[in-house]
Amino acid sequence: MSPGAAKDVAQILEHIPALRRYARLLAGDRAAADDLVQDTLERACAKWSLWRPGTALRAWLMTLMHNIYLNRVRDWRHDDGHAVLEDGPEPSHHPLAHAPEMMDLQRALERLTPPLRSVLLLVSVEEYSYAEAAEILQVPLGTIMSRLHRARETVRSLMEPPGDAQRTHPLHLVKR
Template sequence: MIDGAAKDVAQILGHIPALRRYARLLAGDAAAADDLVQDTLERACAKWSMWRPGTDLRAWLMTLMHNIFLNRVRDWRHDDGHAALEDAPEPAHEPMAHAPEMLDLHRALDRLTPALRSALLLVTVEEYTYAEAAEILQVPIGTIMSRLHRARETVRVLMEGPTDAQRTHPLHLVKR
């Protein structure tokens, strides 16, 4: 029995770098990301009996993390006592501060909704297929494709600015 537990722990430990990378991009700072990873690992241990051997452990862990993150976002939005944006502490010094395009990308990612950010990060950073991302986020594959398109377009506009057509025709025509 102990050998099986050691094997399970070893399996989880192998996924921590991917969990940290995804958490860092979701949460926006290292401390919040570390808390998210810790909570994910705690939840995985508590819910270990729910994982089905033979299925993708990494995807299961990412699903746990995504759900924990969304719960935090929902809790924060409903918390009337949260600090105003101007009261928030200044962001920590980033070693990449000399790379404006990286900062612009981080700012653009921060402006995405959690649903759009999650879809974009799972497909582009974690390299999941659309089907795998849909399973992790528990949505239809068409929803992933739609979210991915909207996320990419939003990031593009935030990074480059609107196109001439978008400036002259800010409203989209809808067929009747």
């Protein structure tokens, strides 16, 4: 192995903990997260010539991971045996039927759509700026802000105990 190649490997290795953390939150379970990290590292090796030295390697790796994850979600949606999850919480006939789920952050994250979950995790967990998240996800900055707001509101509503919905203060129309 050449000295340059050893340096490249060392650069990638220092980002594996962040990749694993992001993958675990995206995928929801350890095995799927490990597969996602492995596929990301394989793709990084195969596409190494596309990375521009001097740019953010971690952001590039996260972009690869995000794209691999979205491809899996798209493939899963087209699988005949699976239903597509909608944006909002599942309706319940009993007010306490989903209380354990709503108090569990992991389950709340799982209920987010992949685009909302990705933005929330990149900005809130990985602490990327809005601009960096927009670059990683390859969407406009305004889309990042909108998705982040919707993701936070959705998680907040899923984590809210039943009966606390009345505590929120709706906006009132003010006439001029």
